[in-house]
Amino acid sequence: MSSKNELDVYLFHRGEHKRAYEFMGAHSIPGGIIFRVWAPNARSVSVVGDFNSWNGRNHSMKRINAEGIWEVEIEGLSEGTIYKYAIEGQNGTIVNKSDPYAFYSEVRPNTASVIYPMKTYEWTDEKWIKRRDKLNHYENPMNIYEVHLGSWKRGGDGEFLNYREMADDLAKYVKNMAYTHVEIMPVGEYPLDASWGYQGTGYYSVTSRYGNPEDLKYFVDALHKKNIGVILDWVPGHFCKDTHGLYRFDGTPTYEYSWNLLGENYDWGTANFDLGRNEVRSFLISNALYWMREFHIDGLRIDAVANMIYLDYGKNGHPELRNEYGGNENLVAVEFLRRVNKAVLEEFPGNYVFAEESTAWPMVTKPDYVGGLGFTYKWNMGWMNDTLDYMSKDSLYKKWHHENITFSFVYAYAENYTLPLSHDEVVHGKKSLIDKMPGSYEEKFPNLRCLYGYMMGTPGKKLLFMGGEFGQFAEWKFDEGLDWHLLDYPKHKEMKRYVRDLNRFYKREKSLWEKDIHGDGFQWIDCLNHEESLISFIRRGKDKDEFLVGVFNFTPVERRGYKVGVPRFTVYEEVFNSDLKIYGGNTEKVREEIHPVREGWNDMKQHILIDVPPLSAVYYKGKFKRRG
CATH class of the missing domain: 2.60.40.10 (Immunoglobulins)
Structure with a gap:
């Protein structure tokens, strides 16, 4: 040897x-x-x-x-x-x-x-890589379009498109819609289409459903050329039990924990990786780096972190599943996650690792040397659950659930958060986002516009699953393409234009992302108006003149002559309004100038008087500088 x-x-x-x-x-x-x-x-x-x-x-x-x-x-x-x-x-x-x-x-x-020797690929994304590695992504916009490659679009006969066939269309579409990143669901080989890639067999094997490894590289390259980052869903917690895969690989537990109670994932019908076994760690950490080295992937979203870090996850608090200190924390999994995050960020300091973690585990996005798990971002599942629960209620009842729309701000800076409206929220009888909204067909659209407008003002990076941008009514179906024909109908076409313009507004306004991880980037104006189900707040950028005032009306009642305290005595202008007629609303055009009144309101020395449209998200900006 x-x-x-x-x-x-x-x-x-x-x-x-x-x-x-x-x-x-x-x-x-x-x-x-x-x-x-x-x-x-x-x-x-x-x-x-x-x-x-x-x-x-x-x-x-x-x-x-x-x-x-x-x-x-x-x-x-x-x-x-x-x-x-x-x-x-x-x-x-x-x-x-x-x-x-x-x-x-x-x-x-x-x-x-x-047998498929790794080939040399002529990458053309050098400018993107250099920019990515120099960029402080915490202080820059990140608005993610989540995609399942098998069902974004299909061929004429319903067949899968090749990575290359999707690449140029998707890159052009995402660029036009002003997203900054695409997140693709797992592309390691997997046997069952209905698992969406989350129950894998080939961790290094690019799924042949859509082409070969060079085709996937072309896909990433095409997105990078449009200045679109690519995030990959990655599943190091569990794997499927098909006979040809990793399960009982040598006739005994090899990649999974040897103790059945820990190794078997009964809820999902899978097996849990033994994250304390050295050879498994080499397998998985090398795999995380493989996608970044060989395919220029910019970030990983680690699926089902809670399943990894709790010994008794899905086991109803089984008393035997305890660590050496008597707790239910899986100490070897914690150490593994710290190692993989450290390995990624040491070799690719401009990249990012997201935790899909649904519990209150502390310091998920803090460095390992202070006791954290070392992720760069955590999905804010609490925000997602509370917000969707609130938005799905009839407006008559929202005032009794006001805390659902305000509580997440209490912990908004406890972690570096991403706000996810992901695929998990539009399947298995949960309804699509538009169909979750209360009211008639016509009333659902302003509700959804209001949700998206509020989301853009909330601290944290953003993620929306495909189809949400044009109000797909049916739940997501993994085995067919999106309902693109809905764009023949005015309401859906208007919704798509709204999301595009909202995304562009987000990218343009520094106050919506420059201080995403700093608590002084957010300030309440009024969080207590539960009777009218209306809130207002300030988002701030680094420059003292860089701030936005956001006002959000969650009822179908217009509020005329509404007082909103503002932080500076200057002329304000309306810079974004979800109720414009071009988006399917009722407002003709934005108000160009709003003059403040020197009277204290909302604990501020001055206020503006505005008419707040029903079911709306409206943003105002002080006119301090010439705007280009």
Whole structure:
């Protein structure tokens, strides 16, 4: 064994290998392919495929160390050869397994791995990468369009589009709609379409549903050329139990916890990764970096973090699931998350890692050296639940639930938050966003415009799932394209224009994002008007003259001559109004000038008098400088 290979083996078994995919798996050598796989409790391992009629007698692998790495060189094999590992367990049972480190796989329902040497791709996104690495993303706009690649659009006969076919259309669409990032649901190989990619088998294998690895690179490159970042959903907590996958890989728990109570995820029918096992850590940390190195992914959104950090998550507080100190925290998972976040941000300091974490676990976005988990952002699930609950109520009852729209501001700066209106909120009988809104067909649209306008003013980065931008009425369906035909109807066309203009407004106004993680970037004007279900607040930028006054009316009643305290005695102008006729509302045009009154109101020395449209989000700005 070469000295380099010895180092690979050493790092792999210590859980410190950050490029495990360059050593493990199938790789080209002069005249053929070398295969390596980790199967510590296997009695024997062979490589099988069409090339040997799926009989591994002549291609047995040699165990190269006591910790269970197996290796064989096979001459004459090349790119495109399909293969699996025939793994004999200690009981003599042989199971054919896909390669955990394969870069490509057969199109489902077939399950074999495909020899696919990583190719050199001619990237054209150098400007984007340089800009990304220099940018302080905390103090810049981040407005994310979440996409499921299999159902954004479909081909004429309902077939999947290729990554390349989607790339240019999606990049142009997202650019026009003024989003800053796209988040794509998992693209590692997975067997069941209905799992949306969250129950995987091939963590390094770009799903062949939509093309090959070079096609995915083209997709990312195309978005980067439009100055659109790409975030990838990543699932290091659990994996599916299909026979050809990671489950019981060598006949025993290998990638999953050995204790069934901890290793089995009964609610989801999956298995939980053993995040304390060194070889699993090398596998997963290398995988996180793989997507960033090889595919120029800008960020990862880690799915189901709560399932990882609580021993008894989904187990009804099982008394046996306790750590050495008696708590229910999964200490090895906590350490793993700190390691993976540190590894990502050390190598890619301009990138970001999001936690989809639904509990009150403290310091999720604080550094590991102060006891945090080290994420850059956390999805604000509390804001999402409270806000959607409030917005779905009839306006008559909102005054009794006013805290649902104000409470999230109490903890808005406890973490670096992202506000998610994601795919999870528009499936499984939860209704689409537009259909959650109360009232008739016509009344739902101003409610939704108000929600989006309020969301843009709330501290935190933004995320909206595809279809929400034009008011898709049906719940999301993973097996068909969005209802783009709705854009033939005026209300949906107006909604799309509204979201586009709102996104552009967000990007333009520094006060909506420059101090997203600083508490002095937000100030209440009035959070107590529950009787009229109306709130107002200030968002501030770094410049003392950079601020917006936002007023939000959550009822269908116009409030005429409404007093709003303002922080400076200057002329104000209305800079955004969700009730404009071009968006389907009733207001003809914005008010160009509003002069304040020197009378104290809302604990401020002056106020403005405004007419607040029904179900509206309206923003005002002081006229201190010439606006370009």
